[in-house]
Amino acid sequence: MVHMADTRPLAPPLTARAAGYVGCRTCGKATPMPAEICPRCGSTLHSRFPRSLQRVMAWLLVGLMAYIPANLLPMLVTTTLGRATPNTIVGGVIELVHYGEWEIALIVFAASVLIPVSKFCVILYLVWSIHRRSRLDVHRRIVLYEIVEFIGRWSMVDVFVVAILTALVHIGFIAAINPGPAALFFALSVAFTMLSAQALDPRLIWDTFEQDRAPNG
Amino acid sequence: MHQGRKGQSRVQRDVTGPMPGESYLACPTCDVLYLEVPVPEGGRLRCDRCRTVLMTNRAGAMDRTLAAAFASLILLVIALFFPFLELSIAGVVRKASLLDAALAFADTLVAPLSIATTLLIIVLPMIRALALTYTLLPLRLGHPPAEGAGRAFRLAAHLRPWAMAEVFIIGVIVALVKIAGLASVTLGPAFWAMTALVLLVVIEAVSLDEWSIWQTLDRWRHR
Ligand SMILES: [Zn+2]
Ligand SMILES: [Zn+2]
Numbered sequence: 001m002v003h004m005a006d007t008r009p010l011a012p013p014l015t016a017r018a019a020g021y022v023g024c025r026t027c028g029k030a031t032p033m034p035a036e037i038c039p040r041c042g043s044t045l046h047s048r049f050p051r052s053l054q055r056v057m058a059w060l061l062v063g064l065m066a067y068i069p070a071n072l073l074p075m076l077v078t079t080t081l082g083r084a085t086p087n088t089i090v091g092g093v094i095e096l097v098h099y100g101e102w103e104i105a106l107i108v109f110a111a112s113v114l115i116p117v118s119k120f121c122v123i124l125y126l127v128w129s130i131h132r133r134s135r136l137d138v139h140r141r142i143v144l145y146e147i148v149e150f151i152g153r154w155s156m157v158d159v160f161v162v163a164i165l166t167a168l169v170h171i172g173f174i175a176a177i178n179p180g181p182a183a184l185f186f187a188l189s190v191a192f193t194m195l196s197a198q199a200l201d202p203r204l205i206w207d208t209f210e211q212d213r214a215p216n217g
Numbered sequence: 218m219h220q221g222r223k224g225q226s227r228v229q230r231d232v233t234g235p236m237p238g239e240s241y242l243a244c245p246t247c248d249v250l251y252l253e254v255p256v257p258e259g260g261r262l263r264c265d266r267c268r269t270v271l272m273t274n275r276a277g278a279m280d281r282t283l284a285a286a287f288a289s290l291i292l293l294v295i296a297l298f299f300p301f302l303e304l305s306i307a308g309v310v311r312k313a314s315l316l317d318a319a320l321a322f323a324d325t326l327v328a329p330l331s332i333a334t335t336l337l338i339i340v341l342p343m344i345r346a347l348a349l350t351y352t353l354l355p356l357r358l359g360h361p362p363a364e365g366a367g368r369a370f371r372l373a374a375h376l377r378p379w380a381m382a383e384v385f386i387i388g389v390i391v392a393l394v395k396i397a398g399l400a401s402v403t404l405g406p407a408f409w410a411m412t413a414l415v416l417l418v419v420i421e422a423v424s425l426d427e428w429s430i431w432q433t434l435d436r437w438r439h440r
Contacts, residue, residue: 015249027435028242139268168400169396183322184330206267
């Protein structure tokens with residue numbers, strides 16, 4: 001059975017910042033300002049991440065820059081009887097479709113194309129909406145933020161596919177599989193966009209509502 | 218003041234809101250301030266404004282987290298020392314351990330990826346499982362927290378997105394389908410250990426309640 005706890009908000013919603021407190025995102029403890037280190041868990045405290053949007057955009061930009069060669073260069077180079085066939089990410093998906101492996105093609109497509117591309121779009125949308133202090137769809141934007149935070153790491157699947165194939169199908173066989181430069185660029189792109197999502201402070205999404213409050217907070 | 222009655226009462230609450238000496242929590246998603254109250258047994262503390270779950274109080278949650286962390290540690294060790302996959306094409310057999318897979322990129326032009334894959338699928342999941350066990354085991358036994366438990370627990374939190382053992386196993390399955398027509402593959406104990414790890418990652422993610430553990434660590438410090 002699920003009981004709702006008595007959360008007792010200091011209603012109307014009073015934010016830690018407005019009350020002169022800094023909330024710790026690691027352990028939850030709110031500490032009176034000024035405070036730099038959380039007394040409960042030792043994390044560095046920021047009422048809002050400093051230069052959050054700039055950092056989000058910087059990581060996103062390098063992530064995008066890495067994503068372009070990741071798609072243009074070969075991800076896998078298959079050598080059969082001395083003949084080398086390079087395959088890009090999308091080429092690999094098409095090949096899987098040709099073999100009739102629809103489910104697997106879908107997994108690779110989702111992990112390597114769908115998730116990264118929608119992640120770029122969602123982060124851009126969130127940054128833009130925070131920047132123009134939008135009040136629309138706050139709950140939907142929070143859900144988008146949580147999805148992006150959660151799902152980003154799953155993009156790494158294709159890099160691991162290449163690793164396993166390389167380890168298994170090696171020299172000495174009729175066929176050899178070698179990683180292409182795209183594997184490196186793709187892994188970098190995933191890591192950069194993960195850092196981009198981590199640099200986004202979700203509290204900024206709610207901050208536009210604080211304008212309603214008296215300015216003495 | 219040009220505000221109506223309602224506006225004024227808001228300002229009032231602002232000033233008298235938090236009282237010194239009381240302990241408060243702030244929602245990590247929307248920053249709303251809450252008085253830190255004990256969560257009732259089986260209950261859950263949700264943010265009023267954004268619905269983020271702040272804390273839970275489920276019976277045996279710490280036991281499950283600790284068991285999952287400790288079991289993942291064992292499974293990772295098994296995965297390291299037992300054969301992972303065995304591939305045979307026309308009588309030629311090739312074995313690959315987990316380390317082979319992680320280091321597959323070592324002698325190729327994308328060699329730096331070897332370090333990354335080793336970290337993501339072996340080293341970081343291990344450090345995280347170790348850190349969780351190190352923090353939770355003394356607490357579970359009723360002992361005071363181990364030296365540096367706070368630092369270990371913070372490390373575990375930071376590493377969470379980067380420990381990708383469960384993502385790796387999806388990659389392995391995709392790879393197996395890709396070479397299914399090319400060769401026959403035998404799955405080794407390490408493969409099953411990694412697959413079981415996925416389940417443990419899920420159990421741990423569901424049962425781990427970081428804020429409660431931080432509260433417990435804090436209580437011990439103020440004894
Ligand atoms: Zn803290
Ligand atoms: Zn909230």
